[in-house]
Amino acid sequence: MAKIFNPLQKLRPVRTLLGLLLRRPIVGTSIIPLLPDGRIVLIRRRDDGLWALPGGIVDWDEDITTAATRELMEETGLMLTAVGRLVGVYSARNRDPRFHSICVALEAQVEGSFKIFDKAEVIEVQAFEQEALPTGTLAHDHAAQLNDYFVGKTVLA
Numbered sequence: 636m637a638k639i640f641n642p643l644q645k646l647r648p649v650r651t652l653l654g655l656l657l658r659r660p661i662v663g664t665s666i667i668p669l670l671p672d673g674r675i676v677l678i679r680r681r682d683d684g685l686w687a688l689p690g691g692i693v694d695w696d697e698d699i700t701t702a703a704t705r706e707l708m709e710e711t712g713l714m715l716t717a718v719g720r721l722v723g724v725y726s727a728r729n730r731d732p733r734f735h736s737i738c739v740a741l742e743a744q745v746e747g748s749f750k751i752f753d754k755a756e757v758i759e760v761q762a763f764e765q766e767a768l769p770t771g772t773l774a775h776d777h778a779a780q781l782n783d784y785f786v787g788k789t790v791l792a
Contacts, residue, residue: 660726660735664703665690665777667722667784668713668745670762675781676745678710679759680774687774688781690738691756699739707743711760712750715743723783723790730776740780 665688668676677686689710693702704715719742726737749760763769765785770778783790 660737663692665740667742674762678757681758685774686769688777709753710757713745713747717744
């Protein structure tokens with residue numbers, strides 16, 4: 636019996652490789668930015684209108700601190716002056732409604748003036764006293780990250 640040529644057969648290794656690469660969690664960071672006066676800076680997201688911690692996906696060739704510094708500048712215009720403590724690593728499957736992501740949350744000392752460079756993602760930047768944080772309207776799992784921060788936890792979740 637003659638073997639039937641199937642052109643898709645040659646694509647099987649490529650399809651397998653793409654499946655391995657693309658079906659992995661995305662690594663990102665969120666920053667709990669503290670101004671010198673102790674207020675915490677949040678952004679309002681363009682996609683859902685919710686308040687959120689600044690942050691985003693770690694780019695190729697970046698480490699977590701570099702990504703946090705870049706994302707903070709793009710979203711708030713603020714400069715990261717010192718990384719504080721690790722608040723946690725958050726990896727629950729449903730923590731981000733867009734895709735499975737692993738988020739490394741950091742405390743950071745920041746300074747500067749608010750300026751939104753990434754207007755496609757951010758519509759507002761505002762500083763809040765702890766008591767005035769809009770915890771009921773935060774994106775993703777940022778309310779949990781802030782709560783863990785305030786109670787002094789370092790979380791692996």
